[in-house]
Amino acid sequence: MTWADRISPTVKAIPPSGIRRFFDIVAETKGVVSLGVGEPDFVTPWHIRESCVYGLQQGYTAYTSNYGLLELREEIVKNCVASYGVTYDPRKEALVTVGVSEALDLAMRAILSPGDEVLVPEPCYVSYKACVSLAGGVPVTVPTKMSNGFRVTVEQLEELVTPRTKALLIGYPNNPTGAIMSKGELESIASFAIKHDLIVISDEIYANLTYDGTHTCFAALPGMRDRTILLNGFSKAYAMTGWRIGYALSNPDFIGAMTKIHQYTMLCAPITAQVAAIEALRHGQCNMLRMMEEYNRRRRLMVEGFKTIGLDCFEPKGAFYIFPSIKQTGLSSLTFAEELLKAEKVALVPGDAFGASGEGFVRCSYASSTANLSEALTRIGRFVKKYI
Amino acid sequence: MRELLELLERDHTLTVAQLAVMLDRPQAEIAALIKQYEADKVIVKYQTIVNWEKAGADRVTAIIEVKITPQREVGFDAIAERIYRFPEVRSLYLMSGAYDLLVIIEGKTLKEVAQFVSTKLSTIEGVIGTTTHFMLKQYKEAGVILEDEEEDRRLVVSP
Numbered sequence: 001m002t003w004a005d006r007i008s009p010t011v012k013a014i015p016p017s018g019i020r021r022f023f024d025i026v027a028e029t030k031g032v033v034s035l036g037v038g039e040p041d042f043v044t045p046w047h048i049r050e051s052c053v054y055g056l057q058q059g060y061t062a063y064t065s066n067y068g069l070l071e072l073r074e075e076i077v078k079n080c081v082a083s084y085g086v087t088y089d090p091r092k093e094a095l096v097t098v099g100v101s102e103a104l105d106l107a108m109r110a111i112l113s114p115g116d117e118v119l120v121p122e123p124c125y126v127s128y129k130a131c132v133s134l135a136g137g138v139p140v141t142v143p144t145k146m147s148n149g150f151r152v153t154v155e156q157l158e159e160l161v162t163p164r165t166k167a168l169l170i171g172y173p174n175n176p177t178g179a180i181m182s183k184g185e186l187e188s189i190a191s192f193a194i195k196h197d198l199i200v201i202s203d204e205i206y207a208n209l210t211y212d213g214t215h216t217c218f219a220a221l222p223g224m225r226d227r228t229i230l231l232n233g234f235s236k237a238y239a240m241t242g243w244r245i246g247y248a249l250s251n252p253d254f255i256g257a258m259t260k261i262h263q264y265t266m267l268c269a270p271i272t273a274q275v276a277a278i279e280a281l282r283h284g285q286c287n288m289l290r291m292m293e294e295y296n297r298r299r300r301l302m303v304e305g306f307k308t309i310g311l312d313c314f315e316p317k318g319a320f321y322i323f324p325s326i327k328q329t330g331l332s333s334l335t336f337a338e339e340l341l342k343a344e345k346v347a348l349v350p351g352d353a354f355g356a357s358g359e360g361f362v363r364c365s366y367a368s369s370t371a372n373l374s375e376a377l378t379r380i381g382r383f384v385k386k387y388i
Numbered sequence: 389m390r391e392l393l394e395l396l397e398r399d400h401t402l403t404v405a406q407l408a409v410m411l412d413r414p415q416a417e418i419a420a421l422i423k424q425y426e427a428d429k430v431i432v433k434y435q436t437i438v439n440w441e442k443a444g445a446d447r448v449t450a451i452i453e454v455k456i457t458p459q460r461e462v463g464f465d466a467i468a469e470r471i472y473r474f475p476e477v478r479s480l481y482l483m484s485g486a487y488d489l490l491v492i493i494e495g496k497t498l499k500e501v502a503q504f505v506s507t508k509l510s511t512i513e514g515v516i517g518t519t520t521h522f523m524l525k526q527y528k529e530a531g532v533i534l535e536d537e538e539e540d541r542r543l544v545v546s547p
Contacts, residue, residue, distance in 0.1 A: 023545040044466035125547040175547075202476035245485075293391075303411045348544060370402070 014130050018353025022337060024162035033362040033376045034347040039241040040320070044276070046285040049236060051279035052272050060271050066263040067255075068096020068172035068247070069274045075281040076247050083207075084217035086225055088178045092252040095259050096277075100205050100209075100246035101127060102262070107201050107229045107248060108135035110257035114132050116166035121152035122355030123323070124173045125175045125203070126273065129355070132169070140165070143357040146314045146325060147204075168193055170218070171203035173210055174361035176354045177323040178316020183216040190221045198230045205246070208288060211296045212317040221250065226251040229258075236319075237288050238280040245273035252316040263361045295320050298366040298373055308334045309384050320367045324352065327360045329387035336362060344379035393430070396422075397530075400434040439534050441526070449478075449494050449523040450501045452509065453487035455516040464488060467514045477506050487519070498522065499507060 008051045024030060043049075067073060071088035074236060081087045088094055097103040106128060112118070114136040120128050121142040129139035140160050152170065170189070173180045181189075191198050202218035219228040233246030251387035262268075302322045306313040313324040326336045340346050348365075351358030366373055391411060395402060404422070408415040420514045425431040451518060456467050464482055472480045484534050491509070493544040495501040502520070526534055 019545060019547045023543065026544045032544060034544045037542050038546045039542055041540065075411075182541070218496060297395075299405065299408050300412055370399070370406070374406070374547070 010136070012131060014133055017126055018334075019126055019349060022334075022347075022349060022353065025338065026341060029345060029347075030343060032341070032345045033349050033368075033372050033379070035366070035368065035373075035376050036347040037365050037367055038240040038321075039367060040236060041369065042239040042263060043106045043293055044239045044243070045280075045284060047283060048280045049238070051136055052308075053277040055275035056272060062271065063098075064268045064271050064274060066259050067091075067094065068266055068269055069278070069344055071269070072096055072274050072281075073247075074277050075278055076249070076263055079281050080217075080230075080249065084215075084220045085284060086217060088249045089226070089252070093249060095244045095248045095262065096274060097233075097248060097262065098266055098269050099235065099244045100203060100231045102244075102266065102269075103229075103231045103233075103246050103248040103258070104128070104133050104201070104203065105134070106261050107133055107231070107254075108137060109261050110254060111199055112137040112166060115164060117187070119157055119160060119165060119168045119198075120306040121170060122363050123174075123176050123351060123357055123358035123361070123377040124169075124327075125171055126353060128171070128203075128236050135168070138164070138294075141357070143355075144271045145357075146312070146323075149151055149325070150177040151181050151185060152189065154188045157189070157192050158384075160196075160344060163193075165196060165198060167199040167201055167202070169201045171205070173206035173215070174353045175206065175319055176349070176351065176358065177314070177363075178319045178321045179314075180212065180318040181216070181219075182213070186216050186218060186219055189386050190218070193227060194223055198227075200224065200356020201231065202213055202228055203268045205231065205233055206236055206319040207232060209292055209295060209320060210318045211292075215318075224335050228230075229254055232252060234277050234280055237291075238277075238284050239291065240276065240280065242366075243270070243273040243276060244278050245269055246326050272328070274319075288354065295366065298370060300366075301370065302364065302366050302372055302377070305373070305381075309377065309381040310388060313385060322364045322366065323358075323361050324364065325361050329384060331387065333359055333362055340380065340383050344383050346376050346379045346383075392418065392421060393425070396431065396434075413533060435530075437529055437532055439526075440535060446496050448498050448501050449492065449526075450505070451521045451523060452491040452493060452505060453519040453521075454491055454509070455518075456488050456491040456514045457516060458488075459514060467522075470512055471509065473506060474504075476501075478515065 007022045057325050073094040076089050076094055077090045108131045117140050118132045118331045119142050120139045121144050132139040142152055142160055144152050167236050207215045219230040229248055229250040231248055234240040301313050306324045311324040333352045335351040337348055349363040352359030360365050404415055404419045408418045418544050458464050459466055471477055476493050476495060477491055482489045483490050493501055505518055505520055
């Protein structure tokens with residue numbers, strides 16, 4: 001028996017990350033213009049970094065409460081009330097986590113029993129299905145389509161819900177598609193959740209990057225506050241990806257259960273990141289808006305760019321990704337990405353890294369300078385011309 | 389339109405077509421706006437910022453605090469004009485505080501700059517006194533950090 005044989009079957013069953021595989025290929029190539037980056041190209045605003053440095057100078061280096069610094073939880077709740085009109089008790093209904101990544105993992109582990117099903121619309125963030133599986137649950141894929149703007153519908157959900165369905169995991173604005181859902185559309189989803197008595201886990205990490213109308217917070221919908229585990233953080237809004245700081249908001253039972261796991265596995269999120277996060281919430285609005293405006297300008301460039309290239313592309317209204325279809329070229333997503341990399345040294349992520357529904361698409365991040373984006377579009381155009 | 393001006397200030401090589409897409413406005417409107425701004429001197433100049441030290445050229449920059457006596461009817465403007473007409477004068481500002489004018493001079497050598505101050509600047513009628521500071525190192529110019537190669541430290545591909 002090899003060491004590999006002794007690995008947990010649950011872990012073995014999780015397919016390797018499509019991103020990881022492609023990353024290894026790209027890492028070998030020099031001089032690449034990368035549209036494959038899922039994080040802001042802005043450095044964390046200086047005032048936030050400075051508050052962390054100051055905190056360290058003052059000696060903020062010890063453990064915090066498992067729930068996170070109360071001061072931070074209070075700011076999180078204040079921000080939630082101001083932005084979305086939904087409130088939580090910062091002492092019992094808020095948990096500061098090591099990124100939304102940890103919050104998602106905790107949510108799954110807190111609510112799932114072995115065999116519980118979780119509806120997961122695809123294409124979706126790479127961690128979603130893996131977190132469900134790791135928690136002993138069964139991810140049930142709900143394929144969304146470009147023709148419907150990659151939005152999940154009640155009809156689709158009704159077809160796939162079973163007596164074993166425990167929860168619905170949604171993430172809008174969406175990574176990788178850039179799709180958003182309107183208030184009305186989300187209200188239908190909310191009714192569906194109530195009808196089948198499901199828990200909803202709503203990953204709203206890209207909430208502030210909404211370019212059409214305002215973001216609808218799922219927990220703010222009628223009847224959804226206690227039923228939803230709301231996840232959000234600082235990575236995208238405040239360019240704090242590497243800090244590893246996020247949070248979950250929900251009813252005290254769910255938060256209590258999540259905290260129980262968190263206290264044993266993490267103890268607490270890094271105090272340095274928590275201190276910085278307080279500063280971000282208190283004074284980071286201005287920079288956050290400027291970044292959002294900059295992304296929006298780039299978004300328009302990308303939409304126009306792909307139109308010119310001639311690829312079928314759904315106009316993304318959120319996050320910082322565009323998800324054009326490459327079906328016209330006749331190539332698979334991975335082949336397109338690999339050949340493009342070879343021929344033009346442009347990296348983007350094959351859509352099937354985000355699930356089977358992503359096959360035939362590629363994800364292009366516009367978290368990059370205008371100059372890089374223009375250059376990438378020129379090269380992609382040149383490449384695509386060979387096939388269409 | 390403020391956003392247009394901010395974008396051009398950051399990067400004047402952006403084309404009208406690109407600006408139009410980014411700002412979600414028709415090209416004709418953007419082109420007309422730019423022309424109007426240029427005519428009104430809202431857009432004063434399109435400039436290239438050069439790191440002369442890297443280019444290997446000898447440059448000495450001095451910042452001079454000038455105290456002057458304001459003149460009847462014209463205040464500081466007449467003297468300011470006499471100073472800024474010199475091509476060596478790169479920038480000139482009227483300031484509040486301990487002195488009146490801040491003059492930024494550029495020359496090839498320290499001697500050249502010092503000579504300019506003593507023979508051409510200090511001698512202007514109305515100039516009471518000057519204090520010259522020589523610039524030793526340029527870190528940041530017009531919003532651009534010169535040395536810090538802001539490299540992209542991010543992973544090339546990430547979810």
